[in-house]
Amino acid sequence: MLNPKYMDEVETKPLFSLVGISAVTASMCCLPSIIWVLFAGSSAIVAADTLSNNLYYSWVRYALYSVSALMITSGLVIYFRNRGICSIEEARKNRTKIINISLAVFTASIIVYLIWNFIILEIVGIAIGLPWEDSAFWNN
Secondary structure, three states: OOOHHHOOOOOOHHHHHHHHHHHHHHOOOOHHHHHHHHHHOHHHHHHHHHHHHHHHOOHHHHHHHHHHHHHHHHHHHHHHHHOOOOOHHHHHHOHHHHHHHHHHHHHHHHHHHHHHHHHHHHHHHHHOOOOOOOOOHHHO
16 A cells, blocks of 8 residues: 555546556457457347457467566656656655555556456456356356
8 A cells, every 4th residue: 555645745646547557558469359259139149259368278368467567667667757757766766655556556457457357357358248157256
């Protein structure tokens, strides 16, 4: 949790955007299938399920996780540089602030990803007819 004395200095809007974008990026193995069924209708259910299974159970999922982690890392670097922390010396002076904000952003990104991917997208996918109910985490 962020130290309260830093809350005055922390602009949270770019951090919330960073968390949201990284969570959506990490879930791109399932989101395209839902969008496909929403636009193409029930005739695309089998193909959309095959697409999500091929993406989720392959190297693509780990590539998306890596891209998401790189997005968070580069976003944090840009965030701190925009706030005047540009050198190693300035980073040493603000070490606690950098660590706290970075840990908060990484933790929030993981939590938002888990909720978005394994609850929201799962429920929406089941509601539109994708055969994900048997593999849902609440049935295991």
